[in-house]
Amino acid sequence: xxFTYPLSGIxxxxxxxxxxxxxxxxxxxxxxxxxxxPQNTGPDEFLRALRVHENTVExxxxxxxxxxxxxxxxxxxxAALVGxxxxxxxxxxxxxxxxxxxxxxxxxxxxxxxxxxxxxxxLVGFALSAATLYL
Numbered sequence: 001x002x003f004t005y006p007l008s009g010i011x012x013x014x015x016x017x018x019x020x021x022x023x024x025x026x027x028x029x030x031x032x033x034x035x036x037x038p039q040n041t042g043p044d045e046f047l048r049a050l051r052v053h054e055n056t057v058e059x060x061x062x063x064x065x066x067x068x069x070x071x072x073x074x075x076x077x078x079a080a081l082v083g084x085x086x087x088x089x090x091x092x093x094x095x096x097x098x099x100x101x102x103x104x105x106x107x108x109x110x111x112x113x114x115x116x117x118x119x120x121x122x123l124v125g126f127a128l129s130a131a132t133l134y135l
Contacts, residue, residue: 005068006076007079008083011080012067014084022052022056026053029050048100063115070122
């Protein structure tokens with residue numbers, strides 16, 4: 001097998017595995033606190049686990065396309081290097097948020113900055129490509 005984007009693929013899989021871990025934390029917290037599905041209310045510990053999971057899925061909608069567009073425009077290595085900060089930031093975010101809501105900011109910013117770089121870089125890359133093709 002010969003894949004053109006193996007590093008971006010690895011970052012994608014790692015990110016999704018972290019997301020699965022977060023989903024399992026919600027399930028564990030439901031059991032621990034007796035919060036049956038589909039209820040989304042309960043003790044703060046449960047709500048923090050739920051918000052980590054929900055916020056991450058919201059971020060994935062931006063991060064994953066941005067990662068792959070950046071890989072298309074600037075290459076696999078650069079996309080993976082920038083993109084790796086998103087899942088790392090999500091881990092920092094989750095571990096902080098599980099402790100207390102006010103401990104989530106550092107991890108959130110790490111992931112957000114990674115996503116912004118990927119999005120802006122993709123836009124620049126596609127604009128340069130379009131200029132080359134059409135101007």
